[in-house]
Amino acid sequence: MNKLTTAARSGWARGLIEFRQLFTTPQDLVAFLLPNVIFMVAMAFLRAVPTGATGLSIGTLMVTSVLGSNVCFTGLLTMTQALSTEREDGTLLRAKAVPNGMLAYLIGKVVVITGATVVGLAITLTYALLAFDQVAVPGPAGWLKLVAVLVVGLFATMPVGAVLGSLFANPRMIGFASMPIMALLGVSGILYPITVLPVWVQWLAQAFPMYWLGLGMRSSLLPDSALAVEIGHSWRGWETFAVLGVWAVIGLALAPAVLRRMARRESGSTVAARREKAMQRIG
Incomplete structure (x- = not known):
């Protein structure tokens, strides 16, 4: 059995354990389900609000668009949060100390994030198929x-x-990543049709994955x-996969080089320094 296979098996097992913990830990389960519940309640009030041009309700457009935005949020922010948090608490340092440990760690994260995304989707x-007649x-x-x-x-x-x-040394800096993503939510056609926005804003939104994920869904x-x-009155299927592929x-x-650089800089002293700073902020 080669090293890559060993790392893959270890990462798969690690991911399954974390995935199981997500759905057996009450706090994690509530944090995972609550946004979905809030969203469903909000969409229920918009089921009968028409958009006019499409014959569909605003709720119908939003419920399908949010499926795409959730993939974007989970893929980006959950991975960012996991790496920055476990970098601070020493999990990454422990993974680094094991042969092919970083590879197994990343595979585990891919497994748990993919699983969580699929369940949320x-x-x-x-809900969309049952509650909205024109979603199929x-x-x-x-x-x-x-x-x-x-x-x-x-x-x-x-x-x-x-x-x-x-790039973020601790999870308290995640706001620097989440704020631009929330701004993209407002201009990517998720909450309302993108064609009501100025043309330059439409072009800006099309440069990022969230718009294309919403369009694809x-x-x-x-x-x-x-x-x-929709822009051009077309689903633009080829463009969707082309931009997401890019x-x-x-x-x-970029990820392998950046992750290798991060792993090289991890040491016991840097983890201890981060913990000390975190304790000082708590104190």
């Missing part, structure tokens, strides 16, 4: 596209999240009447 999608998956081709958008979206966001997590679940509020390539190219 399944919950929201089930049009046969095997629709399911295939939905899964493809999910997979490519994770590849486009998780490596970037790993890069961001490597809408194209998989909504009727063609929704094209009335982000995946960028992330996969």
Whole structure:
């Protein structure tokens, strides 16, 4: 058995353990489910609010768009949060001390984040299919596209999240990453049609994965009447996968070098210094 296989098996086992802990620890489970519950309640009030041009309600457009934004949030912020938190508490240092430990650690994170994303997507999608009449998956081709958008979206966001997590020395700095992402939420066509925004804002939003993830999910679940509020009145399937693919390539190219640099700088003294600073802030 070669080193890569060993690391993969170890990472898979680690990821499954963390995934199981997520759904068996009450605090983690509440933190995971609460945003979904709040979202479902909010969408229920928007089921009958029409958009006019599409014949669909605002709630119908939003419920499908949020499926894409959730992939972006989970892939980016969860990976960023995990790396920065476990860098501070010494988990990364312990992983570094084991042969191929960093690789196994990262594989474990990919497993647990992917699993959490799929579960969250399944919950929201089930709600959307049951509560909104015009939300539907049009046969095997629709399911295939939905899964493809999910997979490519994770590849486009998780490596970037790993890069961001490597740059932040502690989890209290995550706000520097979350604020721009929240700003993108407001301009990426998730909360309302992007075509109501100025053209320059539309171009800005199209440079980032969140818009394309939302578009990909809408194209998989909504009727063609929704094209009335889309850019160019098209689902732009090839463009969706092309832009997400570019982000995946960028992330996969940068992440290994950045992570190696971060691992080289980890030592017992740096972890101890971070802990001391954290205790001082608490005190």
